[in-house]
Amino acid sequence: MAGIEVSALHKRYPDGTVAVDHVDLSIGDGELFVMLGPSGCGKTTTLRAIAGLERQTTGDIRIGNTLVNDLPPAERDIAMVFQFYALYPHLRTRDNLAFPLRAEGLPKAEVRERVDEVARLMRLAPLLDRRPRRLSGGEQQRVALARALVRRPQAFLMDEPLTNLDAELRADMRTEIKHLQGELGTTMVYVTHDQVEAMSLGHRIAILNKGRVEQIGTPLEVYERPASLFCAAFIGSPPINLIEVEVADGKLRSQGGLVLTPPPGLPRDRCLVAGVRPEALEVTEPGAERSVPARVASAEWLGDEIIYVVDHGGQRDVRVRMPPTGRFAADAAVGLRHTGGTPAVYDVSTEELVA
Amino acid sequence: MAVSVDEAVSAGPVRDHTPPARRRGGRGRSVLEVALLAVLAVVMLFPVLWMIQTSIKENRDVYAIPAKFFDFQVTMDHFKDVFVASGGGRSALSVSFLNSVVVAGASTVLATVLGVPAAWAYSRFAVKAKKDQLFFILSTRFMPPVVVVIPIFLMYRQVGLIDTKLGLILIYAAYNLPFTIWMMKGFVDEVPAEYEDAAMLDGYTRLQAFRRFTLPLLVPGIAATAVFALIFSWNEFVFAIFLTSSDDVRTAPPAIAGLIGGTTVDWGLVAAASVVFALPVLVFAYLVRKHLVAGVTLGAVRR
Ligand SMILES: Nc1ncnc2c1ncn2[C@@H]1O[C@H](COP(=O)(O)OP(=O)(O)OP(=O)(O)O)[C@@H](O)[C@H]1O
Ligand SMILES: [Mg+2]
Numbered sequence: 009m010a011g012i013e014v015s016a017l018h019k020r021y022p023d024g025t026v027a028v029d030h031v032d033l034s035i036g037d038g039e040l041f042v043m044l045g046p047s048g049c050g051k052t053t054t055l056r057a058i059a060g061l062e063r064q065t066t067g068d069i070r071i072g073n074t075l076v077n078d079l080p081p082a083e084r085d086i087a088m089v090f091q092f093y094a095l096y097p098h099l100r101t102r103d104n105l106a107f108p109l110r111a112e113g114l115p116k117a118e119v120r121e122r123v124d125e126v127a128r129l130m131r132l133a134p135l136l137d138r139r140p141r142r143l144s145g146g147e148q149q150r151v152a153l154a155r156a157l158v159r160r161p162q163a164f165l166m167d168e169p170l171t172n173l174d175a176e177l178r179a180d181m182r183t184e185i186k187h188l189q190g191e192l193g194t195t196m197v198y199v200t201h202d203q204v205e206a207m208s209l210g211h212r213i214a215i216l217n218k219g220r221v222e223q224i225g226t227p228l229e230v231y232e233r234p235a236s237l238f239c240a241a242f243i244g245s246p247p248i249n250l251i252e253v254e255v256a257d258g259k260l261r262s263q264g265g266l267v268l269t270p271p272p273g274l275p276r277d278r279c280l281v282a283g284v285r286p287e288a289l290e291v292t293e294p295g296a297e298r299s300v301p302a303r304v305a306s307a308e309w310l311g312d313e314i315i316y317v318v319d320h321g322g323q324r325d326v327r328v329r330m331p332p333t334g335r336f337a338a339d340a341a342v343g344l345r346h347t348g349g350t351p352a353v354y355d356v357s358t359e360e361l362v363a
Numbered sequence: 364m365a366v367s368v369d370e371a372v373s374a375g376p377v378r379d380h381t382p383p384a385r386r387r388g389g390r391g392r393s394v395l396e397v398a399l400l401a402v403l404a405v406v407m408l409f410p411v412l413w414m415i416q417t418s419i420k421e422n423r424d425v426y427a428i429p430a431k432f433f434d435f436q437v438t439m440d441h442f443k444d445v446f447v448a449s450g451g452g453r454s455a456l457s458v459s460f461l462n463s464v465v466v467a468g469a470s471t472v473l474a475t476v477l478g479v480p481a482a483w484a485y486s487r488f489a490v491k492a493k494k495d496q497l498f499f500i501l502s503t504r505f506m507p508p509v510v511v512v513i514p515i516f517l518m519y520r521q522v523g524l525i526d527t528k529l530g531l532i533l534i535y536a537a538y539n540l541p542f543t544i545w546m547m548k549g550f551v552d553e554v555p556a557e558y559e560d561a562a563m564l565d566g567y568t569r570l571q572a573f574r575r576f577t578l579p580l581l582v583p584g585i586a587a588t589a590v591f592a593l594i595f596s597w598n599e600f601v602f603a604i605f606l607t608s609s610d611d612v613r614t615a616p617p618a619i620a621g622l623i624g625g626t627t628v629d630w631g632l633v634a635a636a637s638v639v640f641a642l643p644v645l646v647f648a649y650l651v652r653k654h655l656v657a658g659v660t661l662g663a664v665r666r
Contacts, residue, residue, distance in 0.1 A: 021489070022491070059560075059564060060563075061560050061563065061564075080568065080569075081560075081564045082564070086564065087564060088560070088564050090560070092557050094555065094557035094558055094560065098580070107565055108564075108565035111565045111566035155561075159565075
């Protein structure tokens with residue numbers, strides 16, 4: 009097992025597309041590292057470069073202590089699971105699993121043993137004699153995972169492995185992958201564009217945008233202090249409220265009159281935006297203490313919570329997440345109150361976190 | 364041949380998309396349809412039937428006026444004449460058939476062996492000016508053989524390929540190669556590249572990955588493509604008649620054509636030779652008909 013070190017990785021396709029733009033990643037040994045980003049941000053390209061399926065234009069990739077830039081995929085000792093599972097259609101599950109081992113030239117008895125072991129681990133025993141065509145999507149996915157596991161590689165690379173599954177199965181598989189990774193302690197790089205998947209799986213998350221890394225951090229860090237407006241908007245559902253604020257009398261004031269505690273070291277004379285999570289706001293009776301007058305534009309009751317869209321005279325309506333008790337009707341006059349701590353503040357022109 | 368591909372492709376969808384209203388056009392309509400199709404079939408098949416009839420008629424029945432359709436003596440003499448010379452031993456025609464087998468077979472194998480890896484490379488790799496290259500390759504097929512046959516003749520005379528089977532094999536392979544590349548590229552595009560990626564991560568080299576995973580999935584496509592190439596080489600006439608002259612090199616098409624044009628024409632022999640000539644293509648196309656249909660419709664279906 010080994011960590012993966014990616015430094016100044018740059019990939020320009022022959023048609024001129026820059027898919028990965030000087031990306032640095034330092035993935036620890038045994039870490040479950042998630043790369044998150046919208047479609048086309050270069051996640052797959054980065055992963056394929058690590059696997060050796062794509063040659064980077066410039067930059068270095070190290071697996072363990074080995075510089076693997078010039079090593080073919082076969083010699084990098086990593087396994088990859090594709091979004092499209094890529095099970096060999098003409099082979100039964102058993103042979104699909106045995107394939108990487110036979111390629112290594114392991115003796116027959118050991119191949120058998122390892123296949124049985126991984127089949128037990130992934131509960132594939134009843135499927136061993138079927139061909140991929142006769143497996144459901146979820147089963148194919150499990151076989152694909154098992155095929156990655158069976159080789160006991162130095163690292164796993166997963167490219168949106170759950171995208172083709174339905175929601176319920178996806179949640180199950182997510183748990184399973186997390187559990188397996190913890191059990192085996194093998195480094196895993198997991199690519200997804202689903203923030204829920206990223207938050208629930210990752211030890212650390214790298215958020216990519218247009219081929220660049222916007223932020224790397226634990227799920228909590230990424231959620232609490234997004235490094236840029238892009239990250240702020242990308243993580244969280246319902247999305248974060250971006251409220252234009254001004255610094256006055258040592259406070260942050262929004263157009264609608266909301267008052268927030270400013271973080272220390274704020275620059276003056278700049279257009280600022282505060283990122284306020286929906287759960288850091290509260291809808292109150294009108295005229296409650298520290299509240300500003302507001303109006304409920306709409307209310308979405310989700311069973312365990314209510315999402316209010318509230319108009320408080322600011323430029324944009326804000327979203328508020330509330331427990332399902334205390335329901336305010338749409339159009340009701342209410343109060344709006346900030347209950348969270350210091351918000352993250354961004355410069356509008358650079359779109360970066362300023363404090 | 365390219366034309367037949369297009370026809371086959373468009374034939375399928377058109378039939379499938381016939382609106383139900385037209386299908387339920389009533390009894391009169393379907394009777395009319397059947398009648399028209401029957402007339403068409405008779406017109407299309409009459410020459411073929413006539414050829415087959417002539418091949419099994421006695422000579423005096425062949426020349427009978429009015430023509431005898433049913434009450435003639437069946438004989439296999441013409442077929443014997445195709446293979447056995449009048450004085451015993453092998454006939455010139457049988458030699459030409461053998462030449463056709465060798466030339467068509469070898470040129471098809473050559474075009475396939477060169478074309479399949481080329482198609483794979485064009486499908487999988489980022490090649491500079493890929494579209495232009497592919498267009499250039501295809502454009503070599505735009506010209507009918509008769510346009511280039513004189514330059515080829517002169518070139519062949521210089522390098523000593525005139526009147527050799529090798530010469531024919533090379534020119535047929537060259538003619539089939541663009542077609543093979545284009546048709547096979549469609550098939551390779553259909554096979555997800557992830558199979559090869561996965562195999563490479565499993566420890567195979569790129570070529571091994573191609574050979575062990577992609578190639579088996581391409582077999583139906585290769586069969587379909589090869590049949591098309593084979594049929595082209597088997598039927599080819601212009602190059603054959605210009606580039607070969609001696610009996611032991613000549614392929615069947617010019618040899619059969621050579622039977623016509625003397626002072627007397629042995630129509631029975633011509634017909635029998637034509638039947639023998641047509642049979643292999645029919646049989647072969649029939650054997651791989653499933654692949655042929657898959658082959659010509661595969662590209663038309665979007666996943
Ligand atoms: N072979 C290629 N040639 C040219 N451009 C490419 C190629 N592969 C990808 N790209 C481009 O590079 C960029 C990054 O692609 P990539 O596949 O890495 O995105 P991704 O983050 O994996 O997106 P998705 O979530 O949709 O899978 C995209 O703009 C894409 O169009
Ligand atoms: Mg991708």
